[in-house]
Amino acid sequence: MIAALLLSFGVIFVAELGDKSQLMAMTYALRYRWWVVLLAITVATTAVHAVSVFFGHFLGLSIPSDVMSILAGLAMLVFGLWTIRGDHLDDDEAVKADRVGASVFFAVMSSFFLAELGDKTMLATITLSTNNDWLGVWIGSTIGMVAADALAIAIGALLGKHLPERTIARGAATLFFGFAAWLLWEGLSDAGTVTVIATLTAVVVLLGIGAVYIRHLRKSAAAARIPDDESAARTIAR
Template identity: 60%
Template sequence: MLTGFAVSSAAIFVAELGDKSQLMAMTFATRYRAWQVLLGITLATTVVHAASVALGFGMGALLPTEWIGLVAGIAFLGFAAWTLRGDHLTDAEKSKAGRTARSAVIAVTLAFFLAELGDKTMLATVTLASQHDWLGTWIGSTVGMVLADALAIGVGLLLGKHLPERFIRYGAAALFAVFGGWLIVESTLGLL
């Protein structure tokens, strides 16, 4: 369980750096209290990552480990490319983040839930759950994402628009490429 927690926390933290969700967190932090934004992110992430872990755990029980590792490595290389491309909020997403809602927590939770469906962090969690303990992966992926978004909230509050987004995006992409290459090499050696 500890390995699943550690690997998932680190991988999802890195995956979240420079992601659209961080931009949303910064935007919401300018409108609502930081604790409300963080609570909404935590609620949405807990639900989305529970579904991701269930999907990944089911795949892991059906497929051989080496093949899952190979597919995971290729997926992580894809995540690296996706991260390099970067995410930007559309005008509609900025508008949704800026609207006043009856409850800030509900607004943030719904926005993050919808934004995370099919996002690279969800796909990364599916991949990790196919190889590691489901509970450790679920808790770790949730903690990693919440910490990355908490960092975005803090940075957004302190630095505003002076965040070096390009540097963060390149660093996250490089780490994904390293993780992906490592998984591919390890899985290929296991198949031989």
């Protein structure tokens, strides 16, 4: 149980760095009392990870551990690429964070619960619970996420500014790739030739798709900055 708790804590803590929900926590902390935000996040996280562990635990009971290690490794690879991509709040989420009504606690709790459904931290918790102690994963993942969001709340409440997202994203992605390599090694150590070839092919495909997608995002971002730069230049000329 202790090993599952520590592993889950580390994975989820890293996954949460620079994530959308951490940015939401920081935004809430700029406007509301930190302890209300932290308590609401803790309740929402406990509920979401309880659901994740339930499905992951019972799903994992019927799948061989080596297969789960390979799938977990591929999942961690995806999480690493996802983290490199970066995250941001869209307009609707920013409005929710800035215009919360009287019931701050329930507003924060519900928004975090919905934001985490299908997020990479939920998928990581499901993955970890398939072949680890479910109680340890539940406790560790919950503490890991709350700790990461508490860091964002502290920054938002005390300093009023964001963490350097690009640096955090690169560090988190590196750790995810490390987890991926470790899990894939465990799964493939006694695997047959067909499984090894299929897994390596999947890795190459995922890396290729990820590289193309990230390159597309960066080109789009660069193209979006050009009109702004031109407008600024015209303003200075006037």
